[in-house]
Every structure is written in structure tokens, then in C-alpha cells.
Amino acid sequence: xxxxxxxxxxxxxxxxxxxxxxxxxxxxxxxxxxxxxxxxxxxxxxxxxxxxxxxxxxxxxxxxxxxxxxxxxxxxxxxxxxxxxxxxxxxxxxxxxxxxxxxxxxxxxxxxxxxxxxxxxxxxxxxxxxxxxxxxxxxxxxxxxxxxxxxxxxxxxxxxxxxxxxxxxxxxxxxxxxxxxxxxxxxxxxxxxxxxxxxxxxxxxxxxxxxxxxxxxxxxxxxxxxxxxxxxxxxxxxxxxxxx
Amino acid sequence: xxxxxxxxxxxxxxxxxxxxxxxxxxxxxxxxxxxxxxxxxxxxxxxxxxxxxxxxxxxxxxxxxxxxxxxxxxxxxxxxxxxxxxxxxxxxxxxxxxxxxxxxxxxxxxxxxxxxxxxxxxxxxxxxxxxxxxxxxxxxxxxxxxxxxxxxxxxxxxxxxxxxxxxxxxxxxxxxxxxxxxxxxxxxxxxxxxxx
Numbered sequence: 001x002x003x004x005x006x007x008x009x010x011x012x013x014x015x016x017x018x019x020x021x022x023x024x025x026x027x028x029x030x031x032x033x034x035x036x037x038x039x040x041x042x043x044x045x046x047x048x049x050x051x052x053x054x055x056x057x058x059x060x061x062x063x064x065x066x067x068x069x070x071x072x073x074x075x076x077x078x079x080x081x082x083x084x085x086x087x088x089x090x091x092x093x094x095x096x097x098x099x100x101x102x103x104x105x106x107x108x109x110x111x112x113x114x115x116x117x118x119x120x121x122x123x124x125x126x127x128x129x130x131x132x133x134x135x136x137x138x139x140x141x142x143x144x145x146x147x148x149x150x151x152x153x154x155x156x157x158x159x160x161x162x163x164x165x166x167x168x169x170x171x172x173x174x175x176x177x178x179x180x181x182x183x184x185x186x187x188x189x190x191x192x193x194x195x196x197x198x199x200x201x202x203x204x205x206x207x208x209x210x211x212x213x214x215x216x217x218x219x220x221x222x223x224x225x226x227x228x229x230x231x232x233x234x235x236x237x238x239x240x241x242x243x244x
Numbered sequence: 245x246x247x248x249x250x251x252x253x254x255x256x257x258x259x260x261x262x263x264x265x266x267x268x269x270x271x272x273x274x275x276x277x278x279x280x281x282x283x284x285x286x287x288x289x290x291x292x293x294x295x296x297x298x299x300x301x302x303x304x305x306x307x308x309x310x311x312x313x314x315x316x317x318x319x320x321x322x323x324x325x326x327x328x329x330x331x332x333x334x335x336x337x338x339x340x341x342x343x344x345x346x347x348x349x350x351x352x353x354x355x356x357x358x359x360x361x362x363x364x365x366x367x368x369x370x371x372x373x374x375x376x377x378x379x380x381x382x383x384x385x386x387x388x389x390x391x392x393x394x395x396x397x398x399x400x401x402x403x404x405x406x407x408x409x410x411x412x413x414x415x416x417x418x419x420x421x422x423x424x425x426x427x428x429x430x431x432x433x434x435x436x437x438x439x440x
Contacts, residue, residue, distance in 0.1 A: 006271075006272060009274055023281045024279070024282055028283070030279065034287060034290040038290045038294040045298065045306070054313055054317075090303065094298075113274070115274045116280045178274070182274065
């Protein structure tokens with residue numbers, strides 16, 4: 001069981017089965033790590049915002065650096081109009097980042113390695129951005145699919161491509177995060193398995209690979225959270241400032 | 245390099261996954277819909293609560309902290325600027341006072357020197373005059389004394405010689421004959437006595 005690199009993604013029930021109507025909403029290991037991530041985010045940012053000292057302590061510095069990092073990311077990509085959505089993108093970035101990072105601890109579960117989780121987030125973003133776009137621009141939002149400066153002959157083709165690319169946004173967004181997380185964790189598990197199977201003689205090579213991969217995966221965990229947030233900003237930018 | 249290793253290992257891991265799929269009928273646990281609803285429910289619950297707490301309670305506080313720090317730093321910079329300007333102005337004032345007082349001191353010194361020089365000149369003139377007068381008087385006296393001196397000497401010589409003769413000879417000698425001799429002698433030796 002443990003040798004199977006995919007078994008780390010198994011979701012299992014913790015405690016009793018909870019059913020609402022036909023739906024099973026039991027508390028699982030995935031729920032546990034979602035709660036752990038959100039609670040640690042809330043704790044860190046609560047302690048980081050409690051005292052307002054001119055010279056911040058470490059946790060305040062962490063909270064304020066994250067705040068300015070995300071705020072700069074949003075203002076750089078989506079402009080000043082995106083300010084009302086700052087809290088959402090901040091939560092999104094922090095949630096994905098903490099879920100990814102929690103997954104880097106051995107024997108933990110990576111929430112974001114499940115397509116359903118990332119897809120729900122991406123679908124929510126997609127629907128939200130589309131709604132914002134139609135509220136801001138009405139049917140003028142459809143101009144997003146008609147890029148300016150395109151010859152009329154090519155227009156039918158371009159519009160189809162644009163629509164497909166727009167509709168594939170939630171899929172690409174969710175699969176990117178899910179696949180990165182799953183691949184990285186599977187690979188680490190595989191190399192971990194190699195260390196055991198090759199033993200004390202040949203196990204050093206996969207072990208050194210594992211060490212390097214751990215560093216790489218931490219980078220990937222941060223990078224994917226960043227990419228997820230920045231793509232959300234870019235989609236939001238399309239909805240807020242119709243540039244086409 | 246790392247990227248190459250990364251992709252190679254992904255490639256290798258797929259072999260492993262394939263074997264795992266073959267071994268276990270379940271395949272990817274991600275595609276097992278058993279707990280999808282549960283995951284969606286807990287995701288919405290936890291993320292929603294976190295979003296609400298962050299957006300309503302924590303993020304405004306952080307933004308407030310940042311704003312207040314920014315404004316305080318600006319205020320401090322402004323205050324520092326103002327104080328520097330103040331100190332610059334005071335320094336200028338101080339310099340002016342110093343240069344002014346230096347000039348004053350110079351002029352006072354010059355005045356005092358001139359006055360002292362004048363006083364010294366006046367006193368010297370007075371003293372010079374006094375000294376001249378005294379010298380003139382002294383010269384006059386000396387002249388008078390010098391003029392009188394031969395007569396007196398002659399007289400003394402006559403009297404002395406008459407008394408001497410009287411004692412030696414015991415006879416009275418005519419004063420006029422003695423004075424004639426003395427006069428004759430003194431005239432003859434006047435050069436020797438006075439150095440004229």
C-alpha cells in the first residue's frame with residue numbers, strides 16, 4: 001500500500017459518515033488539511049496584524065510583506081480597478097500556497113493535488129470573472145472575443161479560437177495546479193521508494209535526488225500558488241479593463 | 245540541469261504509475277468521485293470562512309497598519325525637514341551675530357587704540373615740554389653758576405691767601421695787592437681751570 005506512489009492521494013473518512021440528503025459530506029483527511037491551512041493562515045495573519053508597531057516584529061513583517069506582495073501583484077496586472085477583489089485574491093493565493101506547503105511535510109495530504117478542489121476554485125473564478133465582465137460592460141464584454149486589428153477574413157476563425165480559449169480557462173487553471181502537485185508528489189514518492197529498494201548500497205543516488213526534488217517541489221509549491229493567483233488577476237483584468 | 249532531471253523523473257515516474265494502475269483497480273484516487281461532494285463542501289466552508297475573516301477583520305487591520313506607518317514616517321520626515329530648516333536658519337543667525345560682533349569688536353579695538361595713541365601723544369608732548377623747560381632752567385642755572393664761579397673763587401682765594409699770610413707773617417697785608425696778584429694768576433690760568 002505504502003509503496004504505491006498514488007496512495008498518498010487517497011481520501012479517507014475521519015470519524016463518522018455525515019450525510020445531508022443524498023450527499024456524503026463526511027470529514028476526511030482533505031477536510032482536515034483544508035482546516036489546518038486556513039487556521040494557520042488566520043493565526044499567522046491575526047498575530048501579524050494585532051500589534052501596530054513602527055518597527056514590525058517577525059510575524060508582523062511576514063503578514064505585511066505578504067500583503068504588499070499580493071497587492072503589488074494585483075495592481076501590476078489588473079490595475080487599480082481590481083482593488084475590491086484584493087481580499088479574494090489574497091485569500092486564494094494564501095490558501096493555495098498553504099495547502100501546497102502543507103503537502104510538503106511528510107505523511108501529510110496535499111489538498112491541491114485533487115482535481116476537484118482546484119476545479120471548484122477555477123470554476124468559481126471563471127464564473128465570477130465572467131459575471132463581473134458582463135456587469136461592467138454589458139454585452140460589450142463579448143468584444144473580448146473579437147480582437148482589434150484582425151482582418152475580416154480571419155475573424156470567424158479567430159472568434160472561435162478566442163471563445164475556446166476563454167472556455168478552457170477553468171480547465172487549464174485547475175489542471176495546471178493539480179497536475180503540478182500530483183506529479184511532484186508522485187515523483188518524490190517514487191524516488192523515496194527507490195531509496196528503500198536499492199538499499200544502503202545504491203540508495204544514495206535516489207536519496208540525493210529526493211533531497212534536490214524536495215527543494216524543487218517547495219519552489220513549485222510557491223510558484224504554482226503564484227501562477228494561480230496571477231492568472232486570476234489576468235482574467236480579472238480582462239473583465240475589468242476591456243482592452244481588445 | 246534540474247529541469248532536465250525533473251522531466252526525466254516525471255517520465256520515469258509514469259512507468260511506475262502505469263504499473264500502479266495495473267496493480268490497483270482504483271487508479272488515480274483523484275478521479276474517484278466518492279468524496280468529491282465532501283471535498284467541495286469543506287472547500288467552500290473553510291475557504292469561505294477564511295475569506296470572510298480575512299476580508300472583514302484581518303486585511304483592513306494590516307492595511308491600516310501599513311497606512312499609519314506610512315503616514316507616520318512621512319510626518320517624521322516632514323518634522324525632521326522642518327527642524328533641519330530651523331537649525332539652518334539658527335545657524336545663519338548665529339553666523340551673522342558672530343560676524344557682526346567681530347566687526348564691532350574690531351571697531352572698538354581700533355577706537356581704543358586710536359584714543360590710547362592720542363593720549364600717549366598728548367602726554368608725551370606735555371612731558372617733552374616740561375623736560376625742555378627743566379633742561380632750559382637747569383642750563384640757565386649752570387650758566388649763572390659758571391659766570392659767578394670765578395669771582396667767588398677769586399674772592400675765596402684772596403681771603404684765604406690774606407689770612408694765610410697774616411698767620412705766616414703776622415702782619416696785615418693789603419687786600420688790594422693780593423687781589424691784584426690773584427686776578428693776575430687767575431687770568432693767566434683761566435684756561436687751565438675751566439677748560440674753555
